Amino acid sequence: MNNKKETTKKAAPLLTQLGIFGVILFVSSLISALFPANFPVPTPVIGLVILYLLLTFKIIKPEQVEKVGSFFIGILGFLFVPSGIQLAASLDIMKHSGVKLVIMIIISTVVMLVSVALVATFLIWARNKIFGKKEDLDKE
């Protein structure tokens, strides 16, 4: 095995990369339809798991999906604009108790980020304490 950097590996043609995404999406939509309505698992989440497994079991190489993937991730802010504009249809809800709801959503966002981050920090600290390993990760 040669240890060349990944960037030097040849990326698959764009259409091939798109094809991989297309097939994974299609298969995911079929699997998503199998889940009952009261336990929904959305297509993109299944797709993420499938692609992750394909990469982990070396059926697909990162360079076969990376270029298209980074492109999509790079324009995510733009792709989210329609979701934002969707709120135009909720203007009626906002009139009711909109300010309270927005304040609560802002608080919730902060609460979720901070509590998950702190719990994780504590658990990893505890693990390192128990196993006595120094993680250089924490000092990144």
Next chain:
Amino acid sequence: MQAELLKFLGNPMFGIALSLVVYLIGSFLFKKFNGFFLFQPLFVGMVLGIFVLWLMSKATGVNVTWIYTNLYKPGGDIIFWFLFPTTIAFAVPLFKRNDIVKKYWFEIILSLIIGLTISVIIMYFISKLIGLNKSEIASMLPQAATTAVAMPIAQGIHGVPAITAMACILNAVIIYALGDWIIKLFHLKNPIGIGLGLGTAGHTMGSAKALELGEVQGSMAAIAVVIISVVVDIIVPLFANIVHL
């Protein structure tokens, strides 16, 4: 009036063009004002877009919801569809830090379960304090899950799915605009914790934010997006049952 509007603007071109133009105006302002957080392209695009639809409704006397559904949504949906492959694309950064996933999988899952439980309890009490009614509280609780999962859960615990969807969207916008600031404010340092937190609070957009901070953060946010939906699916209905929502 509606017939004329449909004739000229009833195809997807209007929605696509409007989305692109408002976002590009946002990008321009963001650069011009040296990255001032209120001029985040997504935020500007969203506000401008809603403003344009609102103006159209005022000018024509047609209800905003009709304008949105019939004129904007056909184009908006085409752009929205690309969020699917984008979510899938986060498998790549996740795979690249498989070493961390293999080493810390237990801590990752436990953090999400405990972190979410604590969040739901805090959110419940603050909602009560602010004076939200029962159905509004129920709509707030599932927002850590992605929209497609959160809406049916909200329905199941007698919340309003539209409010939950609004919460999920705003979560992403808030994390995108203020994520760095919140991390600094609370002195969050552990990259695994930051990644998991961003993925939980900001969904796919949180993952993009996390990826900007580093590979570890990005991969952890991606795994959080997947696992947190399942955790919400189990914990939120249970909690709603306990507090009789």
